[in-house]
Amino acid sequence: MASLDTAASPRNANSLLRYLPNVRRAAGLVLLGILAFAFIVPILWMTVMSFQAGEKMFQLRTEWIPTVWHLENYPNALSRAAFVQYFVNSGIVSLIVMIGNVVFCTLAGYGLAKFHFRGSGLVLLLILSTLMLPLEVTLVPTFLVIHKFEWMNTYQGLVAPLLIDAFGVFLMRQSIMSIPSDYIEAARIDGAGELRILLQIIVPQCLPALSVLAIFSFRDSWDQFLWPLTVVSIDKLRTYPLGLVQFGEDYGNPPTEQMVIAVLATLPVFLLFAILQRSVNRGFGLSGLK
């Protein structure tokens, strides 16, 4: 059809114009590529610097390809402070928070999406209204609550206030609402128990939303700085952000080794994203994207 159009068009004489759509597409791709590149430059810079010699970081012209690759930055950085321990701590906390969110947000989301008990509208409002109470707002009293529980300097203390997030509940509710109720009714008539319905009918159908929830709850607790700063005062329980800030403040630690820790901290999140990416894209409603 395209050839018919061009054959009939007087513009056919100009062969350059015939390729105009392709030229425009190529130009668009180049522009978009430059834009995307501009966004990831800081990530590339961080990675390159983690392999550089210390004095290269503040040169007038950034050396993008190291003349000498200082691979020893990695073991050096890890041995200067208890970073292995810090990463393990962060990993434990983030995994528990992620699992807590996945489990409780799915339960609550299911309860709000498919069960009509008295006051369920009010419950939804109560849950959503906690969005205005992030940890930054309730920092002082949450600290006092944990203090009362005697959970200072414990894993419970680190994990507890992050365990459920209202965004997750809402996300799961929206996702589960799109599952036809007939499936659930049919399963009930077949005699399936409520927990079995949840695990075998609901969960498999909302895996995209669960992936989105998993990656964001992992990232949020992996990123968490203010709360560990408030609740942890012993070195053994420090998470890597606390260790990294301390490392930067201690005199004489080369900034390139800070970049090493930053790179190592970035890897788990990117890895989780790589594993879940297809599902996350569907969870965002991007499956139509070419």
Add this chain to the structure above:
Amino acid sequence: MADLTSINPYASGNLSGPPPAVSRFWQMHHRQRIRLWGIAFVLPTLLFFAVFKYGPMMWAIELSFNSYDMVSAPRFIGLDNYRELAADPIFRETLLNTFVYIAGSTILTTIVGLSLALAINTGIPGARYCMTAMFLTNLMPIIAVCLVWRFLLHPYGLVNQILQPLGVGRIDWLTNSWTALPAIIMVTVWRFAPYFMVVFLAALLALPEDYYEAAELDGAGAFRRFIHITLPLLMPTIFFVVVVSALLCARIFLMPYLITGGGPGNATRVLSMLIYETGFSYLKMGQAAAISVVLFAIMLVFTAFQIRLFARSEQVYM
């Protein structure tokens, strides 16, 4: 499950004819039991929020009328904490910074996010890979973001290197009180815009295509199609992004804390930093609680908008 068949007559397969009266009793009972399951599913979350959200917030409101240093018992002082705050020039500057930061970041994040989404949505092959690359900025640990940008915004950093050929002199981004807050806003946009790009993109993909076909037949150009079709249809999403972005920015802590430490002077100090410092550096828990109540009031306004949106929304947003 076999044990349920004895309770639920519908499960036994004898569904011929109208259900006998006995079964109606069982059915009611059954419905009630299902309802209880629903409550049981929601209950853990509600209890959790009672202990870690509503409880602490009420405690914060109560504390804000007290003087408390964690050593001696709280002492009721009425509105003194609030009076002190109102008279405190640092608090006023912090409050103003917070508003400027929220407004600047939200407006720019929304514009950049929408522009990126429109660029991705042009159907250029390979656009999705660009999208994934940009989205990585949203996944990078925030602490890495802060450290990297602190170096990039250094007088000899990459930002100045790039600006130099454009004839811009060397700028001390983080130590100049005019550029420090804009610099942090820029980092915020870099961090959040790709996330809202994804939200916008999902909305763009869901737009009905026949409007565009009709407009194209009528000879409307790309710009007019955007103004008269895309923009009005996107209004709910834009509103959503503005509200969520404002909520995210209102609670910002780590960026100013790590990149500038609130300086120079108090030029980048925001409310969440002031809460932490007042409470845990100066141990004025009552005063910190009063600042929390102020921040809470700001969040309340945005959340009220957000809940109204959520109540109407059909699309799944995060």
